[in-house]
Amino acid sequence: MRVKIHGAGSIGNHLANASRRLGWQVDICDVDSAALERTRTSLYPGRYGKWDAEIGLHESAKAPKSGYDLICVGTPPDHHLALALAALDEKPRALQIEKPLCMPDLAGLAQLVAKAKAQGTAVFVGYDHVVGLAAELAQKRLKTGDIGKVQTIDVEFREHWGGIFAAHPWLAGPHDSYLGFWRRGGGATGEHSHAINFWQFLAHEAGTGRVAEVQATLDYVSDGKVDYDRIALLNLRTEGGIAGRVVQDVVTVPHRKWARVQGSTGSIEWTCGVRPGFDAVRWWTNPGREGFEEVAKTRPDDFIRELQHIEAALASGSPDASPLALARGIETMLVIAAAHESARTGRRVRLDHSRPPDLDALQS
Numbered sequence: 010m011r012v013k014i015h016g017a018g019s020i021g022n023h024l025a026n027a028s029r030r031l032g033w034q035v036d037i038c039d040v041d042s043a044a045l046e047r048t049r050t051s052l053y054p055g056r057y058g059k060w061d062a063e064i065g066l067h068e069s070a071k072a073p074k075s076g077y078d079l080i081c082v083g084t085p086p087d088h089h090l091a092l093a094l095a096a097l098d099e100k101p102r103a104l105q106i107e108k109p110l111c112m113p114d115l116a117g118l119a120q121l122v123a124k125a126k127a128q129g130t131a132v133f134v135g136y137d138h139v140v141g142l143a144a145e146l147a148q149k150r151l152k153t154g155d156i157g158k159v160q161t162i163d164v165e166f167r168e169h170w171g172g173i174f175a176a177h178p179w180l181a182g183p184h185d186s187y188l189g190f191w192r193r194g195g196g197a198t199g200e201h202s203h204a205i206n207f208w209q210f211l212a213h214e215a216g217t218g219r220v221a222e223v224q225a226t227l228d229y230v231s232d233g234k235v236d237y238d239r240i241a242l243l244n245l246r247t248e249g250g251i252a253g254r255v256v257q258d259v260v261t262v263p264h265r266k267w268a269r270v271q272g273s274t275g276s277i278e279w280t281c282g283v284r285p286g287f288d289a290v291r292w293w294t295n296p297g298r299e300g301f302e303e304v305a306k307t308r309p310d311d312f313i314r315e316l317q318h319i320e321a322a323l324a325s326g327s328p329d330a331s332p333l334a335l336a337r338g339i340e341t342m343l344v345i346a347a348a349h350e351s352a353r354t355g356r357r358v359r360l361d362h363s364r365p366p367d368l369d370a371l372q373s
């Protein structure tokens with residue numbers, strides 16, 4: 010595979026490393042030449058041991074065009090869709106766009122959907138947790154049917170964002186990045202949207218459909234310097250009628266990244282980082298059977314698995330069936346947009362999936 014990555018930041022380096030580990034050819038582009046230099050001299054060697062001179066580094070304006078199998082968009086969310094639309098002109102086999110897919114105003118999303126569909130380009134959104142090994146174990150356990158009829162789903166991604174700023178020492182704080190601005194795709198709802206996406210993944214696996222209702226309480230910080238939600242509490246109901254909850258925040262220490270599916274005769278729990286270097290799945294069924302399985306993994310492994318998944322999804326000929334497919338990323342964006350709308354109006358927001366998403370309606 011020949012891969013182009015937009016953004017020489019944290020995720021751009023992870024995706025570049027994962028591509029190289031798979032023996033793929035990689036070019037990284039960035040509008041900021043300091044970011045390219047930082048990648049070569051500190052970020053990449055600091056994380057993965059040494060710089061890999063096979064990786065091409067290019068200022069965006071002078072970057073090579075066309076001939077790529079996969080183009081990844083790993084920039085701040087407010088640039089995702091403009092870059093993705095331009096990337097489609099290069100006619101890659103696939104696009105991978107980082108989470109969250111776009112800004113909560115959904116500007117540009119309808120054009121992306123139409124253009125990708127017209128061209129037949131597969132589009133994936135970077136919610137890597139749903140294709141992790143522990144998620145696969147939870148999925149298999151759910152498919153056995155041992156836990157009976159699914160009653161409720163809970164997912165929490167609660168993590169103080171100090172770790173993100175530690176990994177970005179060049180940022181002075183939330184005000185210095187999209188992170189401090191929910192309208193640009195930051196705040197807890199955007200940054201930790203892995204939880205919403207994971208909830209949707211479990212709901213689909215449980216056969217209860219898409220999210221149909223969102224009722225949210227968001228705790229905003231708005232002081233003239235930043236404008237973001239630090240805590241997001243979401244009550245969700247699916248098309249199939251299951252009610253559940255998502256909690257995302259940027260204040261919790263130590264972190265908790267956890268999911269639970271409760272059925273009529275048992276339950277399944279997934280934990281990311283149950284202890285350093287391990288994810289885990291725990292399950293119980295009545296009467297009295299239980300299991301616990303740990304999965305060793307490193308952070309780079311998450312992205313190697315994600316790219317392997319994308320390669321396999323392309324080879325399968327049905328990339329739309331992937332849990333990383335664009336439709337799932339859009340579903341997550343609709344929940345993010347609805348959460349802000351619910352917080353603004355104090356009302357429950359209904360998502361109508363019976364017709365193509367009316368991407369403007371949520372903003373009215």
Ligand SMILES: NC(=O)c1ccc[n+]([C@@H]2O[C@H](COP(=O)([O-])OP(=O)(O)OC[C@H]3O[C@@H](n4cnc5c(N)ncnc54)[C@H](O)[C@@H]3O)[C@@H](O)[C@H]2O)c1
Nearest residue numbers: 016017018019020039040041044083084085086088107108
């Ligand atoms: N899937 C995951 O687990 C995961 C992990 C980290 C980040 N992310 C996502 O990746 C995205 C980027 O996050 P990050 O932490 O890497 O940010 P970052 O600030 O470390 O890097 C972003 C880079 O994009 C560059 N950039 C900005 N506009 C650009 C443009 N128009 N063209 C090319 N380059 C441009 C910036 O100069 C910067 O170097 C976000 O959407 C974030 O949520 C996902």
